[in-house]
Amino acid sequence: MLRINPTYDVDLLERAYAKAEEVHEGQFRKSGEDYIIHPIEVARILADLGMDEQTIAAGLLHDTVEDTPYALEDVKNDFGEEVALLVDGVTKLNLLVFDSKETQQAENVRKMFLAMSKDIRVLIIKLADRLHNLRTINYMNEDKIREKCRETLEIYSPLAARLGMYNIRMELEDIALKHLEPEAYQKLVEDVNRRRGEGQPFLDHVIAAIREGLDKAGINAEIKGRFKHYYSVYRKMKLQKRSLDEIFDLVACRIIVDTVKDCYGALGIVHTLWTPIPGRFKDYIAMPKSNLYQSIHTTVMGDNGNPFEIQIRTHEMNRVAEYGIAAHWKYKEGVTQDPEEFKLAWLRQTLEWQKDLNDSKEFLDTLKVDLFSSQVFVFTPKGDVMELPKGSTPLDFAFKIHSDVGAKCVGARVNGKMVPIDYELKNGEIISIVTSNNSKGPSIDWLKIAKTNTAKAKIRQYLKKIDRGENVEKGKDMLEKYIRRKGYDPQDVIRAAWINKAAKAFGQTTAEALYNNISYGGVMLSKVAVYLVDLYHEDKQAELKAREQREAEITAAAESRKAKRPRNSSGVIVEGFDDLLIRFAKCCNPVPGDEIIGFITKGRGVSVHRADCINAQSLAETEQGRIINVTWDESKEGLEFEVDLRVLAEDRKGLLVDISRVTDEMGVSITSLSAKSDRESSVANIQMTVALTDTKQLDRIISRLKQIDRVADVYRAVV
Numbered sequence: 001m002l003r004i005n006p007t008y009d010v011d012l013l014e015r016a017y018a019k020a021e022e023v024h025e026g027q028f029r030k031s032g033e034d035y036i037i038h039p040i041e042v043a044r045i046l047a048d049l050g051m052d053e054q055t056i057a058a059g060l061l062h063d064t065v066e067d068t069p070y071a072l073e074d075v076k077n078d079f080g081e082e083v084a085l086l087v088d089g090v091t092k093l094n095l096l097v098f099d100s101k102e103t104q105q106a107e108n109v110r111k112m113f114l115a116m117s118k119d120i121r122v123l124i125i126k127l128a129d130r131l132h133n134l135r136t137i138n139y140m141n142e143d144k145i146r147e148k149c150r151e152t153l154e155i156y157s158p159l160a161a162r163l164g165m166y167n168i169r170m171e172l173e174d175i176a177l178k179h180l181e182p183e184a185y186q187k188l189v190e191d192v193n194r195r196r197g198e199g200q201p202f203l204d205h206v207i208a209a210i211r212e213g214l215d216k217a218g219i220n221a222e223i224k225g226r227f228k229h230y231y232s233v234y235r236k237m238k239l240q241k242r243s244l245d246e247i248f249d250l251v252a253c254r255i256i257v258d259t260v261k262d263c264y265g266a267l268g269i270v271h272t273l274w275t276p277i278p279g280r281f282k283d284y285i286a287m288p289k290s291n292l293y294q295s296i297h298t299t300v301m302g303d304n305g306n307p308f309e310i311q312i313r314t315h316e317m318n319r320v321a322e323y324g325i326a327a328h329w330k331y332k333e334g335v336t337q338d339p340e341e342f343k344l345a346w347l348r349q350t351l352e353w354q355k356d357l358n359d360s361k362e363f364l365d366t367l368k369v370d371l372f373s374s375q376v377f378v379f380t381p382k383g384d385v386m387e388l389p390k391g392s393t394p395l396d397f398a399f400k401i402h403s404d405v406g407a408k409c410v411g412a413r414v415n416g417k418m419v420p421i422d423y424e425l426k427n428g429e430i431i432s433i434v435t436s437n438n439s440k441g442p443s444i445d446w447l448k449i450a451k452t453n454t455a456k457a458k459i460r461q462y463l464k465k466i467d468r469g470e471n472v473e474k475g476k477d478m479l480e481k482y483i484r485r486k487g488y489d490p491q492d493v494i495r496a497a498w499i500n501k502a503a504k505a506f507g508q509t510t511a512e513a514l515y516n517n518i519s520y521g522g523v524m525l526s527k528v529a530v531y532l533v534d535l536y537h538e539d540k541q542a543e544l545k546a547r548e549q550r551e552a553e554i555t556a557a558a559e560s561r562k563a564k565r566p567r568n569s570s571g572v573i574v575e576g577f578d579d580l581l582i583r584f585a586k587c588c589n590p591v592p593g594d595e596i597i598g599f600i601t602k603g604r605g606v607s608v609h610r611a612d613c614i615n616a617q618s619l620a621e622t623e624q625g626r627i628i629n630v631t632w633d634e635s636k637e638g639l640e641f642e643v644d645l646r647v648l649a650e651d652r653k654g655l656l657v658d659i660s661r662v663t664d665e666m667g668v669s670i671t672s673l674s675a676k677s678d679r680e681s682s683v684a685n686i687q688m689t690v691a692l693t694d695t696k697q698l699d700r701i702i703s704r705l706k707q708i709d710r711v712a713d714v715y716r717a718v719v
């Protein structure tokens with residue numbers, strides 16, 4: 001290790017090694033070798049990365065607290081608080097009892113993230129630990145190997161990428177692929193190696209040509225070739241459904257120069273030697289990646305007609321590209337960087353929103369969305385680049401700019417065109433957020449539209465700041481409306497004793513506190529409603545038994561009629577009955593072509609819902625005994641059914657005239673129409689009810705309305 005850094009505190013490292021050897025004595029790995037070999041190899045990986053002696057000492061001791069009687073307090077007393085903090089960060093929660101393996105994994109990752117908030121070196125030690133475990137994974141059973149390899153690809157490889165630690169990420173992914181897809185891996189190795197042999201003369205020619213051009217320009221450079229690592233090739237072939245011959249960056253040439261100025265000078269020389277391919281140029285020097293990576297990438301057409309990639313960077317950029325954040329701990333004149341400088345933005349954001357998540361499994365699932373999903377790069381109107389997870393919406397963009405921008409958002413324009421706030425952003429788009437001082441601010445529905453947990457956390461924070469009195473009334477009103485939509489009378493279900501009991505069940509001291517939490521999504525509305533309905537049912541057991549008896553008699557009568565299927569004038573057939581009142585649920589307004597179910601209502605016959613209606617699905621779970629089979633009566637042609645539509649558009653003269661013209665041309669009647677306009681944002685919100693015969697006609701009218709000039713969106717509204 002002194003070869004790597006002659007200024008290491010040798011005494012600290014020798015004491016850490018001696019203690020690790022002492023407490024691990026008598027322990028063996030699956031391979032049969034002494035356990036101490038593992039911490040030694042982890043420490044060697046950390047030393048190769050250039051980490052400081054505290055990190056290397058923690059690498060030697062990282063399994064002591066978890067696997068031996070040596071306690072964390074002992075580590076602190078013997079090696080100091082800094083080393084103890086690092087060891088604690090990578091120690092699993094093995095002493096606690098968890099409901100499942102998945103919950104345990106999620107809680108361990110969450111603990112690690114909390115430790116990373118204090119010192120990012122915790123993750124670097126964990127990556128070194130995982131790398132050596134994968135190097136020796138052959139000695140585990142098949143199920144354990146697959147479990148560890150999947151976990152590596154889902155969690156640790158993306159984290160290595162976030163830290164820019166390309167070399168470790170590459171080895172982790174290749175080993176995992178080798179064990180998860182052995183046949184595909186072996187074939188890929190053979191194909192890539194064959195291409196390497198075929199491509200080496202070509203690569204030598206490219207390097208010689210670049211060398212000649214740089215020498216003439218007086219640019220000092222190191223030039224080398226590289227082939228894409230196996231997992232990266234495999235992933236690109238699988239996701240993009242390409243063959244190996246269609247992977248442009250399989251072969252690449254890397255030019256490493258002294259200065260940023262030389263980077264652009266080298267780029268000019270490359271583009272005089274070969275023709276650049278449009279759309280394949282990326283300047284990560286001007287716009288660095290979030291993991292600190294900087295380089296110029298350009299794909300050019302080779303003399304043989306095959307494209308290849310050239311990467312241009314400085315020596316410092318190359319060091320960061322290979323070692324990522326670990327490069328910042330390499331000694332410069334015996335002084336290390338302060339770890340506090342490297343609490344990256346994504347880590348700070350993660351730590352903000354994880355406070356709102358009590359469930360560790362939910363934490364891990366949402367972590368994968370924010371950190372591990374593919375990214376999209378969009379622009380502000382001023383040309384600034386914003387990086388967001390794939391699938392993000394204008395709301396995510398707005399809240400990333402500033403909390404106030406998100407809170408006042410009433411719409412968005414993408415490349416100058418109005419879009420709904422649930423629009424999915426795409427690479428290269430210019431996003432402009434439409435705000436209004438008259439905006440009522442975020443609603444609970446925004447939590448469903450926002451995809452990033454940063455945006456969701458800010459929405460929740462805003463909702464919490466709303467006046468408590470308004471929150472209580474809003475929460476109470478929401479609960480009453482929800483219960484009413486479920487077919488119950490709120491006065492029957494929301495009784496004082498029951499709502500107080502529900503408050504305690506959901507961790508609240510009073511009914512007012514429960515309503516307050518319901519208003520901004522702190523407590524799930526549907527769960528409270530189900531809890532109250534269950535209490536209502538328990539109180540009505542006698543009535544329910546009588547109802548069940550009546551339903552049994554109805555069923556028996558139906559069977560005695562040999563399940564005949566008479567028709568009525570409603571357009572719907574109720575299996576086994578011909579004299580029941582039929583009504584169509586206003587919450588979803590089904591029309592022929594929709595899959596439907598029936599629900600027996602007290603004193604009101606059968607209510608018909610769309611099968612995908614949220615209310616219907618809830619009823620199917622809680623009121624299975626009242627569900628009845630219904631189908632559309634195909635003999636009843638020409639019947640019309642009402643459907644609610646929502647139209648979002650730029651407010652302009654003649655908009656309603658254009659809508660009326662389209663409906664008249666299609667022979668569709670408008671039974672009601674209302675329109676609201678926000679003058680500040682010029683956004684028109686039109687609600688209309690039309691009479692249609694089936695879903696085919698519905699699809700046609702939506703398609704025609706969307707073709708109207710400056711209409712942003714048209715969709716089927718659901719109450």
